[in-house]
Amino acid sequence: MSRRTLDLDDTLYNYVLANSLREHPAQTALREATRQHPHGGMQISPEQGQFMALLVRLIGARNAIEVGVFTGYSALTVALALPEDGRLLACDISEEFTRVGRPYWEAAGVAHKIELRLAPALSTLDARLAAGEAARYDFAFIDADKTGYDDYYERCLQLLRPGGLIAIDNVLWGGSVAQSKTDTDTTALQALNRKLHGDERIDLSLLPIGDGLTLARKR
Numbered sequence: 001m002s003r004r005t006l007d008l009d010d011t012l013y014n015y016v017l018a019n020s021l022r023e024h025p026a027q028t029a030l031r032e033a034t035r036q037h038p039h040g041g042m043q044i045s046p047e048q049g050q051f052m053a054l055l056v057r058l059i060g061a062r063n064a065i066e067v068g069v070f071t072g073y074s075a076l077t078v079a080l081a082l083p084e085d086g087r088l089l090a091c092d093i094s095e096e097f098t099r100v101g102r103p104y105w106e107a108a109g110v111a112h113k114i115e116l117r118l119a120p121a122l123s124t125l126d127a128r129l130a131a132g133e134a135a136r137y138d139f140a141f142i143d144a145d146k147t148g149y150d151d152y153y154e155r156c157l158q159l160l161r162p163g164g165l166i167a168i169d170n171v172l173w174g175g176s177v178a179q180s181k182t183d184t185d186t187t188a189l190q191a192l193n194r195k196l197h198g199d200e201r202i203d204l205s206l207l208p209i210g211d212g213l214t215l216a217r218k219r
């Protein structure tokens, strides 16, 4: 009966949402606003967001990192799950995209937890390492340019404490990682997936949720 993960048709997917989704009104509103956006497909699904929020709470995260904010739904979701004195270092290069999310962060009362850095994420993360913040963070979500993932992963691994968790989005890339595609995004994700499989620094799970979500727990 349960040899493998179910295929979700629309009926079953809608059942999952109807019977589990708990969104703050600001999350629902931001998701709707982003749906109209030309790049709206880049937003994570709400059930994936809720799962990540649960993970943030499970590990008692206070300091979190996000690489790739887009319009801010996942930042809002993680910030809502952080304690009142929690902080999310949100890295992105687009003022245009991240500007969409700000009013919703405000409406949800979590804007003070989100420190948005508009700069190449690698520069931001390297600056934090140089400032002595290694092992100071509990949770990281990587969801940005796929060819940069390996660098983001290595920096986040240093910034996380032992027992901290990195979540990496789009690791199945619409299924293309299992096909003989040679575009740079697919090959970057294939190489990262291969590397993490054998990476002794982490405990690992690759979940077929959304577009594929890898969880890497720092040992």
Ligand code: CA
Residues within 6 Å of the ligand: 042, 043, 044, 143, 144, 169, 170
């Ligand atoms: Ca994504």
